[in-house]
Amino acid sequence: MKKYLCLIALGLFLSSVLSAQEEAQVRGNFSIDGQYYQEDSAISAVVPDQQMALQGFGNIIYTKGKFEAGLRFETYVPAFVGYPAGAPWDGTGIGYRYAKYSEDKIEITVGNFYEQFGSGLSLRTWEDRGLGVDYALDGIRVVSRPYKGITLKGLYGKQRFNFDNGLQNGEGIVRGLDAEISLNQLFDSAFKDMSGQIILGGSFVSKYERDRSSQYDFPENVGNGAVRLKYINKGFQFSGEYARTSENPSALNSQIVDIPDSLDPLVGLFQYGQALNLNATYSQRGMGISFTASSLSNMAFQSQRNSGPFDSWINYLPPTSVLQTYLLAQFYPYATQPNGETAFRGDFFYKFPRNSVLGGKYGTKIILSYTHVQAPDFPTVDDFDLNRQGIEPKLFTWGDQTYYADFNVRISKKLSKKFKGSLFYMNTLYDNDVILGAYDYDDIPAQGTIYSNLFVVEGSWKIKRKTNLRFEAQLMTTDQHLQDWVAVVLELTHSPHWFFSVVNQYNYGNADGETLNFPVVSSGYIHGNSRFSVSYGRQRAGVFCVGGVCRVVPASNGLTISLTSSF
């Protein structure tokens, strides 16, 4: 009994998350980031009028039995330079709040919620606080599991657009229905001898936005329907989703064809859109292979017709390329082109077993990946609504231009009890005229296609039982853009509390003959669920891409502090 009380006194429960308990509980997390900006003309560093920026949030979730309520305070006084991605977030207030009731067969949420149908081609409302992205819906959602193997979802609401001392929704209304059926669970007797699993799903999403134009007859209701299939049999897995939108003229899709001068560039193209995404993987212990084919045309689906390229996204169009996290691999990130692309990717994973010739004592891991994204070649047709030229949004057409390609390989190996290492190579082709993710020091976009090679050597040395030194040496070569770079990362950690790191990125021999260093030192203290860090130095301009466009987070110089915790 005493022990039990003691555990209660710890006050940390998974409760409604992990097990159904009746006691009321409060849990949550918070994050605070501050930055002090310094002048630095060599890198066109941006200094806001306030000299300092502070932003943060705190989530509080209250649960009692079947009832749950939550809210998030947010503050931007002001937000960091280049944050958030789209419409401004400013001031202090409540950015998210909801109440939820859930039972075995039904769950009802009122207020804000995040939701995803299938892979997200028809609907995915999501958040990424680090990037400054929040597409939360605000309304009502009902999820029902009426019978084993069946999940039904319905939702209705407006969508977060910006933050001005509180949540501000956009004008459009989003409505959606989704159904998913697991055939094996539903017909368990008929399927019991079958080794494969089949899951079918379908969704329909519609948005409403008033037509305020006196000149054009914009469709006020735009629909998006999708069907999906997943088949899994032991190590083999296949998934596919097809989506189609109705006629959806928007600011974004006006760029599919050249608009004559006499037309407002925001008119858009009166045409349907479609997308198909196919994935197949096969894996067994020590080996995996995966293949993706994806094509889309005219698939931007936003709840506001003229919202900016980062705002009001209802669906989610993921880039086909693999995200790499090395510093110098951040230069040329791909952004999905919602107006049209044809993309393929293949990945191969293998672990040479222990005590084999290539595996050595501990085994050796190798990962290969290739991505190719090609421009579409749409047949032209007349856009009858506007009496100009439009396109027929066919899938898997192959145009002349390659938007993006990369090949990368990584080999990782534990060398001894104290040493581990990896080698990484990546070759990238990046069409900056289309993706627009690469800018020079004066914030002018680089022209044409950029070809680059990246080499990384990474190693980890366990100095003492809990003290470790990790290093990365990176070299990127290219004849375009800012040309060649070297980066060095040294990271000393003392588990479980301390870390200290020194990073320098060095741009040598670029076209202007300039050489520039970007040094940053950081240190941090971690205690359980809390983390505090301080860093000082020069931050290179970063790039962030979503929904087909990239935005530059300007270069800066100064001091940054960060504190995160959960309770």
Add this chain to the structure above:
Amino acid sequence: MVVSDLYGKEFNTSDFSNDGRPMVINFWATWCSPCKRELNTIADLYPDWQDETGVKLVAISIDDARSQSRVLPYVNGSAWDYEVYLDQNQDFKRAMGVNNVPHTFLVDGSGKIVWQHNNYAPGDEEELYEQILGLVSE
């Protein structure tokens, strides 16, 4: 809270259990290098940990549609023996108050969180194991 396993089957997180023995819940992603370092390091120690304490590790991938198809081949390619689930729109991550990955929870036999740690530095796995041993010897 509902997550799905790597074979498409939905799981209620309240059904996570290890028959009264400790359980580690680790949030990770295929694009997160420290997460992979942590889980690959523990993978080498895991058979011993299981023998000595009966602990189970549940790895929750927060990969979205961009990288989700890489989760199963990565897990198998790395020869991990963990239970792996997909939290594809991060509902479980939000409910657990996770700011960033990796984030590790240690849950005792009655489902209570007794220890948690954000981030990974080599050696953290030893601290985690000491905590697990502490639970088992109670």
